[in-house]
Amino acid sequence: xxxxxxxxNGKDYAAEIEPRLLLVTFIRDIAxxxxxxxxxxxxxxxxxxxxxxxxSVKSCTVLAAQAEGKEITTIEGLANGEELHPIQKAFWExxxxxxxxxxxxxxxxxxxxxKLNPSPTEQEVRESLSGNLCRCTGxxxxxxxxxxxxxxxxxxxxxx
Amino acid sequence: xxxxxxxxxxxxxxRRKKPKTPLVKKPQGLVGRPLKRVEDHRLLTGKGKFxxxxxxxxxxxxxxxxxxxxxxxxxxxxxxxxxxxxxxxAVFTAKDLHGIGELPTVEEAPxxxxxxxxxxxxxxxxxxxxxxALVISTDPYAAEDAAELVDVDYEPLEPVVDPIEAxxxxxxxxxxxxPNNIAYHLKKENGDxxxxxxxxxxxxxLELENQRVSPAPxxxxxxxxxxDAGSSDLxxxxxxxxPHSLRAILSAGLRLPEAKITVIAPDMGGAFGQKxxxxxxxxxxxxxxxxxxxxxxxxxxxxxxMLAGTHGRGQVQRIELAHANDGRVLGVKAKxxxxxxxxxxxxxxxxxxxxxxMVTGVYDVQDVRTELYSVLTNxxxxxxxxxxxxxxxxxxxxxxxxxxxxxxGLDPLEVRRKNFIPSSKYPYRTxxxxxxxxxxxxxxLSTLLERSQVLSRxxxxxxxxxxxxxxxxxxxxxxxxxxxxxxxxxxxxxVTKEGEVMVTIGGHPHGQGHFTSMIQIVSDELGVEPGxxxxxxxxxxxxxxxxxxxxxxxxxxxxxxVLLSARKVKSKMSVIAAKLLExxxxxxxxxxxxxxxxxxxxxxxxxxxxASAAYLPSKLPEGLEPTLYEYTAYAPPNFxxxxxxxAVIVEIDPETxxxxxxxxxxxxxxxxxxxxLLAEGQVHGGVAQGLGQxxxxxxxxxxxxxxxxxxxxDYCLPSTTDMPRIxxxxxxxxxxxxxxxxxxxxxxxxxxxxxxxxxxxxDALGAAGGESLGMPLLPELVWKSLSSKSRTATSSSSxxxxxxxxx
Numbered sequence: 004x005x006x007x008x009x010x011x012n013g014k015d016y017a018a019e020i021e022p023r024l025l026l027v028t029f030i031r032d033i034a035x036x037x038x039x040x041x042x043x044x045x046x047x048x049x050x051x052x053x054x055x056x057x058x059s060v061k062s063c064t065v066l067a068a069q070a071e072g073k074e075i076t077t078i079e080g081l082a083n084g085e086e087l088h089p090i091q092k093a094f095w096e097x098x099x100x101x102x103x104x105x106x107x108x109x110x111x112x113x114x115x116x117x118k119l120n121p122s123p124t125e126q127e128v129r130e131s132l133s134g135n136l137c138r139c140t141g142x143x144x145x146x147x148x149x150x151x152x153x154x155x156x157x158x159x160x161x162x163x
Numbered sequence: 164x165x166x167x168x169x170x171x172x173x174x175x176x177x178r179r180k181k182p183k184t185p186l187v188k189k190p191q192g193l194v195g196r197p198l199k200r201v202e203d204h205r206l207l208t209g210k211g212k213f214x215x216x217x218x219x220x221x222x223x224x225x226x227x228x229x230x231x232x233x234x235x236x237x238x239x240x241x242x243x244x245x246x247x248x249x250x251x252x253a254v255f256t257a258k259d260l261h262g263i264g265e266l267p268t269v270e271e272a273p274x275x276x277x278x279x280x281x282x283x284x285x286x287x288x289x290x291x292x293x294x295x296a297l298v299i300s301t302d303p304y305a306a307e308d309a310a311e312l313v314d315v316d317y318e319p320l321e322p323v324v325d326p327i328e329a330x331x332x333x334x335x336x337x338x339x340x341x342p343n344n345i346a347y348h349l350k351k352e353n354g355d356x357x358x359x360x361x362x363x364x365x366x367x368x369l370e371l372e373n374q375r376v377s378p379a380p381x382x383x384x385x386x387x388x389x390x391d392a393g394s395s396d397l398x399x400x401x402x403x404x405x406p407h408s409l410r411a412i413l414s415a416g417l418r419l420p421e422a423k424i425t426v427i428a429p430d431m432g433g434a435f436g437q438k439x440x441x442x443x444x445x446x447x448x449x450x451x452x453x454x455x456x457x458x459x460x461x462x463x464x465x466x467x468x469m470l471a472g473t474h475g476r477g478q479v480q481r482i483e484l485a486h487a488n489d490g491r492v493l494g495v496k497a498k499x500x501x502x503x504x505x506x507x508x509x510x511x512x513x514x515x516x517x518x519x520x521m522v523t524g525v526y527d528v529q530d531v532r533t534e535l536y537s538v539l540t541n542x543x544x545x546x547x548x549x550x551x552x553x554x555x556x557x558x559x560x561x562x563x564x565x566x567x568x569x570x571x572g573l574d575p576l577e578v579r580r581k582n583f584i585p586s587s588k589y590p591y592r593t594x595x596x597x598x599x600x601x602x603x604x605x606x607x608l609s610t611l612l613e614r615s616q617v618l619s620r621x622x623x624x625x626x627x628x629x630x631x632x633x634x635x636x637x638x639x640x641x642x643x644x645x646x647x648x649x650x651x652x653x654x655x656x657x658v659t660k661e662g663e664v665m666v667t668i669g670g671h672p673h674g675q676g677h678f679t680s681m682i683q684i685v686s687d688e689l690g691v692e693p694g695x696x697x698x699x700x701x702x703x704x705x706x707x708x709x710x711x712x713x714x715x716x717x718x719x720x721x722x723x724x725v726l727l728s729a730r731k732v733k734s735k736m737s738v739i740a741a742k743l744l745e746x747x748x749x750x751x752x753x754x755x756x757x758x759x760x761x762x763x764x765x766x767x768x769x770x771x772x773x774a775s776a777a778y779l780p781s782k783l784p785e786g787l788e789p790t791l792y793e794y795t796a797y798a799p800p801n802f803x804x805x806x807x808x809x810a811v812i813v814e815i816d817p818e819t820x821x822x823x824x825x826x827x828x829x830x831x832x833x834x835x836x837x838x839x840l841l842a843e844g845q846v847h848g849g850v851a852q853g854l855g856q857x858x859x860x861x862x863x864x865x866x867x868x869x870x871x872x873x874x875x876x877d878y879c880l881p882s883t884t885d886m887p888r889i890x891x892x893x894x895x896x897x898x899x900x901x902x903x904x905x906x907x908x909x910x911x912x913x914x915x916x917x918x919x920x921x922x923x924x925x926d927a928l929g930a931a932g933g934e935s936l937g938m939p940l941l942p943e944l945v946w947k948s949l950s951s952k953s954r955t956a957t958s959s960s961s962x963x964x965x966x967x968x969x970x
């Protein structure tokens with residue numbers, strides 16, 4: 004066992020953990036933030052995507068111990084109270100989700116990517132999401148949501 | 164192609180002028196409008212409650228020990244090492260499962276052989292990944308550790324993997340009492356097939372494989388159970404599309420009254436048919452919770468889902484078309500061998516039966532013979548996967564139509580047009596006895612060609628880039644939805660004293676957006692804002708019974724049950740309002756939270772006020788029962804048959820054989836649409852799954868029954884970069900199958916996309932002198948076909964006759 008301190012969505016969590024504990028298990032079971040989902044265990048599906056120091060990672064492929072001292076953001080850390088983040092809002096407006104299981108990972112991946120590339124083309128958005136699988140939507144509305152979110156964020160208009 | 168030129172001209176003209184009559188009706192109220200989903204907020208903010216997210220006090224964690232062999236004699240299970248871990252609470256094997264029954268398979272009938280299916284393997288393993296033991300631990304990681312420590316002694320036996328080989332008398336039997344592994348044999352004939360064939364000018368024969376695929380919902384399966392020993396109440400949380408059936412089957416298996424069992428289906432991360440059947444894990448986890456007196460949860464890993472979650476499709480198909488030389492089809496013979504897997508599950512029988520029944524698609528042919536063999540193999544059982552039997556039928560007939568056109572040197576669209584059921588013939592009785600009440604394939608196809616301009620677009624591409632390989636493929640599809648009458652859907656609508664409307668529905672939505680679509684129906688009926696309507700579902704305590712969410716049936720059945728319940732509420736409220744307004748109940752209008760009569764619109768009463776009155780017997784008209792709660796169980800008299808036309812343009816890279824779909828167009832007739840935003844979303848996702856089967860997906864078993872691609876690294880789901888944009892629009896013919904006039908949308912894309920894509924690739928390969936191929940059309944297969952053809956450089960004029968899919 005080993006003691007670690009993780010900072011998730013601006014809040015500190017201390018726990019005694021086994022060295023093998025995955026970051027996703029820490030986020031879900033210790034921090035109780037169940038918005039981060041597990042879909043494949045092999046870092047193919049991206050449902051567990053979070054950001055670590057601003058960069059997207061698949062939290063099923065990071066040990067909790069490796070995240071010590073890093074700033075983790077999960078889907079729960081995005082909205083400002085009742086006010087949705089522009090990416091969340093765009094997903095709602097463009098029907099970018101059906102069952103909602105891949106959605107947190109998609110949004111977290113988009114959060115990172117739009118920081119890197121605030122004015123992406125459709126093809127760039129598609130490539131940025133190639134590590135995130137969705138079985139419901141055929142991706143078209145997810146891609147459209149992210150393109151719309153990019154526009155909202157460029158305009159800096161987070162309320163409409 | 165002469166027809167291509169004609170279509171370009173007519174298409175360009177059509178773009179300029181508006182059609183005389185609209186192809187789709189304009190919405191009156193909220194139904195028909197793209198209302199944004201009311202269920203999204205919590206899913207967007209990480210507040211969904213999927214099975215893994217449900218907290219239970221004192222929770223224990225389960226892991227299953229699964230067979231590494233496809234067929235083996237189970238000799239001994241040693242759990243001493245597993246039990247020795249301080250985290251292990253219990254290890255259960257088949258011997259420990261006292262008093263619990265087997266999983267149901269089909270009922271005995273002529274030509275139908277049931278099998279016994281134990282919860283945990285008793286003496287013989289019949290598929291890779293079959294559960295042998297159940298380990299319960301205090302921690303999920305420790306449960307996995309303990310499962311690895313369970314020492315199982317197997318005697319491997321020779322499995323039977325290929326369904327065709329399975330039918331040989333020399334093959335091993337999956338179940339000793341079923342000779343040749345044929346669990347079900349069904350032969351049906353309509354008309355005079357032999358004379359249709361003997362009088363025809365030719366016969367086209369096509370053999371195809373519709374490969375087994377995994378539904379692969381993004382959330383794997385899971386079960387949790389909690390038992391209250393005092394009240395003997397058992398609560399099950401399960402990823403199920405069919406909570407009430409699970410309750411009934413658990414009741415029989417666990418020998419507990421249904422009244423003591425609650426099944427809750429929480430938020431679910433997709434299902435696509437894989438979460439219909441009752442699984443061994445449902446029984447085992449319930450049993451463990453009862454035995455241990457503590458809540459137990461099992462969450463399936465992706466590898467387990469690939470091994471032990473049901474697969475879909477899995478058919479070896481042969482079709483013969485007796486035809487005239489002008490392309491008219493005169494008779495059909497189809498033979499289906501279905502790879503049912505290890506047990507006689509109802510899915511393994513009923514799904515390929517649907518293939519046989521729908522094999523003539525949208526074509527007018529009455530002399531039809533179908534023959535089905537449901538064959539058992541040492542694989543996980545087959546069950547539904549989006550479309551369940553109809554994609555296989557559509558694939559077979561739509562490939563055959565192209566092959567016939569190729570054989571006769573005709574345009575595949577011309578062959579289709581010659582054989583379409585003419586719109587004047589609706590309602591049309593098919594050879595299999597179904598009544599297609601409405602449809603118009605010619606209209607769907609011409610609308611598709613006009614709107615998409617695919618014929619001119621592919622010609623332009625070929626002209627501009629003569630060195631590149633482009634293909635254009637079509638499918639004109641139909642399917643059967645609204646299954647009934649023996650699968651009623653239920654709904655209740657109530658109105659509280661404060662005027663809040665509460666809707667409860669049966670089944671269990673998992674991405675379809677029922678919260679939104681059902682609220683739209685109720686909002687229109689009761690004239691209240693969508694914001695004042697709430698919806699509950701997925702809990703067997705809410706309604707006495709309901710059947711499953713599957714088969715593109717929720718809008719038609721659940722929607723109708725909701726509408727009828729709302730109408731009953733409205734009728735009762737009208738009587739109350741009429742008394743308060745001193746008016747005639749039949750004259751009253753419900754609008755914007757107000758109730759008034761058309762004759763005296765200035766005299767109004769608030770919806771809320773009438774609701775309150777319903778709770779005060781003193782204010783009610785004599786004989787009227789207080790409160791507002793109305794329930795409806797709806798079983799439709801006939802099925803519905805949506806249809807449409809899809810087209811896709813692909814490009815093949817001759818260097819690598821990679822297939823890239825460039826653009827996808829669809830025109831569907833799904834009847835009335837409740838919410839076009841949701842309907843289009845269903846088409847997008849359906850097309851992605853159809854494309855997945857055509858280009859990427861197949862569960863690959865080797866001869867020893869090992870699954871070679873049991874993870875998402877090797878089993879390729881379509882990703883963002885595999886998908887083209889999809890352009891969807893509609894035509895609408897009226898159905899009277901239900902009062903909402905809806906036909907069902909959930910499976911359309913999956914059914915239509917697979918043959919359209921393969922036809923497109925064949926078109927591209929045909930242009931390069933290629934040959935017919937099996938699915939999935941992986942680059943290697945396409946490249947080999949291209950390179951072998953360029954070596955031999957022979958004519959492919961008769962290549963389609965007698966095609967064999969190589970799979």
